[in-house]
Amino acid sequence: MKILITNDDGIDAYGISLLTQFASTISDDITIVAPMDNRSGTSQAITLQNELHFVQISSNRYACSGNPADCVMLALNRLFQDKPPDLVLSGINHGMNASDDIGYSGTVGAAREAAIIGIPAIAFSQRHGKTQNDFAVARHFGKRVFDHALSIKLPSRHVLNVNFPSTDISDVKGIKTAALDRHKVSDEIIAGSQPNHFKIGPLNHRVETNPESDRFYLQSGYVTFTPLLVDTTAADLLEEIPEILFYE
DSSP: OEEEEEOSSOTTOHHHHHHHHHHTTTOSEEEEEEESSOOTTOTTOOOOSSOOOEEEEETTEEEESSOHHHHHHHIIIIISSSSOOSEEEEEEEESOOOGGGGGTOHHHHHHHHHHHTTOOEEEEEETTOOSGGGGHHHHHHHHHHHHHHHTSOOOTTEEEEEEEOOSOGGGOOEEEEOBOOOOEEEEEEEEOSSTTOEEEEEEEEOSSOOTTBHHHHHHTTEEEEEEEESOOOOGGGTTTSOOOOSOO
8 A cells, every 4th residue: 555644744743753653554655745844724725936845855755845735746746646645644733623623724735635636535633732742642542543544435535534632541432423613713813023013823712512523522532533525515505596697
């Protein structure tokens, strides 16, 4: 099995090394292509105005100056032009990618970039995963979660979004499938160091969670699996919106 691994925290992030460990238990054909630095919050953005620096670090590790989606695009077109990988893995992200947050996620964006052209893709994230110590749940249960995720046959143009809870290992209960929660209420905008300069501050979020949602189960000590569609059409509204013909 040929596997491509990427992330949005950077080539030297702890999470991508942990994910590579899990992947190496099922394949010895692994290629890592990740951003040179942290590209969190870049969603599926690609670099159009600037050239991309793409450099080989070792026999199977490459770094890119762009975003996670850039990494996938470069890998598929420069390293896998003869035969695409069988699987694309993204993560393990340093922080959860759940509920409304997935729209900002470079981790999910990289997986979507692969899924768009029909390559099975899984995004992994560790809630509150800032330091290596915060990845205790992913380290302890990661291989079992990884194997279970791979056992799921994803339809074409789907992404499996996996989140590890942040809790004591003894409090982890299992794996739950979960819908996306509603998370965001608003944003804090912080004044910058100069006039007319600002920073995006912390997210203002709902304290309550929707029943059986990803945040609900994460807070209850479960690993969450959420299948995501690449096609975001609101199909239930297609027949509800009146059509107008200008010329009859």
